[in-house]
Amino acid sequence: MDKKILKHSEEVLSELMKQEGMSRRDALKLMGLGAGATMLGSAPAMAATDAQAAGSDKKAKIVIVGGGAGGVMAAARLRRAAPNAQITIIAPNDIHLYQPGQVFMAAGLYTEDDIKKPNADLMPDGVKWVKDEVKIFDPDNNVVETAKNGKINYDFLVVGTGLQYDYERIEGMSPDLVGQKGISSVYLNDPKSGTAKGGVATWEWFKQLRAAAEKRNPGNPLEVICTQPSTPIKCGGAPQKILYLSDDMLRGNSPLGGKDIHDNAKFTFAKKGGKLFGVKSYNQTLLKLTVDYGNINDAFGHDLVAIDADKKMATFDYHYLEKGEWDEDLEEFEVIPMVKKVEMKYDFIHVVPPMKAVDAVANSPLGWQKGSAKGWLAADRYTLQHIKYKNVFGIGDILGIPLGKTGGSARHHGPVLQDNLIAAMEGKELTAKFDGYTVCPLKTEYGKIMLAEFNYDGPAPSFPLEPSEPRWIWWVFDLYMLKPMYWNLMMRGLM
Ligand SMILES: Cc1cc2nc3c(=O)[nH]c(=O)nc-3n(C[C@H](O)[C@H](O)[C@H](O)COP(=O)(O)OP(=O)(O)OC[C@H]3O[C@@H](n4cnc5c(N)ncnc54)[C@H](O)[C@@H]3O)c2cc1C
Structure with a gap:
């Protein structure tokens, strides 16, 4: 490990003792x-x-x-x-x-x-x-x-x-649109050419979002949509990481700084499923978080199927259940799965591509x-x-x-x-x-991560710290230690 990390480790140690209320011995163990x-x-x-x-x-x-x-x-x-x-x-x-x-x-x-x-x-x-x-x-x-x-x-x-990305499954969408017309996608990368365009474009998207929000007010907020597809995806938490970090950026907590203008934007998180996370305790933390943030609307049942980049219009298949006829034999109402198209206008959209083998x-x-x-x-x-x-x-x-x-x-x-x-x-x-x-270091804000670890049987925390609580320590380890360890x-x- 290089000297910079070692020096940083000392700082981490004392912050750990201060912020997580740990003894030096426990903090060292954790570190x-x-x-x-x-x-x-x-x-x-x-x-x-x-x-x-x-x-x-x-x-x-x-x-x-x-x-x-x-x-x-x-x-x-x-x-x-x-x-x-x-x-x-x-x-x-x-x-x-x-x-x-x-x-x-x-x-x-x-x-x-x-x-x-x-x-x-x-x-x-x-x-x-x-x-x-x-x-x-x-x-x-x-x-x-x-x-x-x-x-x-x-x-x-x-x-x-x-795996491979399948941007084209969304009508009107292509990797070329990432970084244009208010569209970004953190996932985009090309291992063959060694580029991570999604990371570069999304930071630009953060900057443009801030600049645009500065010109708005709470009565006329920007419409921001963050999506998650219905296919299996790698790092299932990343769609929400972008949602929370971009919102927190508007509060002035990113390297861009600035005052808190998060009320100048309204975020919609759209996914087909009905939960933010498959594991109950992690889901509860995130649901509470979106309520506390105040400007995030969870649009469950919404699967992005088309984008009109010029008109800045997203079309979703909205999946919902409707009450049918009374069933005499079962003594209950029939439940009918329904799908209808829903259009949403946006100023900025973060698109997570469907993924496939x-x-x-x-x-x-x-x-x-x-x-x-x-x-x-x-x-x-x-x-x-x-x-x-x-x-x-x-x-x-x-x-x-x-x-x-x-x-x-x-x-x-x-x-x-x-x-x-x-x-x-x-x-x-x-x-x-x-x-x-499976592990998802879910960035809930700048400086905090909920370390969601789980396996086939449910939550699988590695440490005796309540895993559903977002913590500063996981942010520090993710940012500074994980890459050299990788x-x-x-x-x-x-x-
Ligand atoms: C935005 C983002 C955030 C993420 N965050 C996290 C995180 O916080 N924590 C975490 O644990 N994971 C995270 N991940 C997921 C993690 O990066 C992947 O799960 C991991 O890289 C999977 O490794 P892999 O070897 O299966 O695939 P990859 O690392 O993608 O490697 C597959 C390789 O196979 C090559 N290949 C493809 N087809 C062929 C072929 N036909 N012949 C030969 N070679 C081929 C490709 O070129 C590629 O180099 C994240 C991923 C992304 C994109």
């Missing part, structure tokens, strides 16, 4: 690796998984597809665990983006350069890097077909391709062939092994499992994947299980 590690995956699990991590001296050909958070971590882990294996990673991207940092870019606290590293610096020694893209997965013949390097065969395959997986026998997860990697939710092709495993966002599209989840997939792939190499039973761990520990498969 250990575990505190930062919790946002990439919980500390107790970290210790357990590494202690159990399996190894094999078997010779085998392992191919990893994708050079993002999951793929690079898998390569580092498997390199150590299987020293005699021939490991190849197929990844097109020269640049690796620390994607969680895009939200801090949007908030004016990181620049694009802060979240980039050459992928060459992260590739483990002894792993062959084929700078290419897989076009066809042919698991019946244990082969992948690349764009430029022909066919590559394997004994074991790890799929870590992440990358085409190469979705169009192959590896994706779920039907059902709500159609196209996503058909893996077992616990072992991360493909349900049909037993020499295929998945890591990261591409997994078609109920939870886990975060970097913190990928960190938890790492040791499970390692143990189970090694067990498969050794012809042993697969015993490691992913528990659904580069230096997670990407090296050390946590």
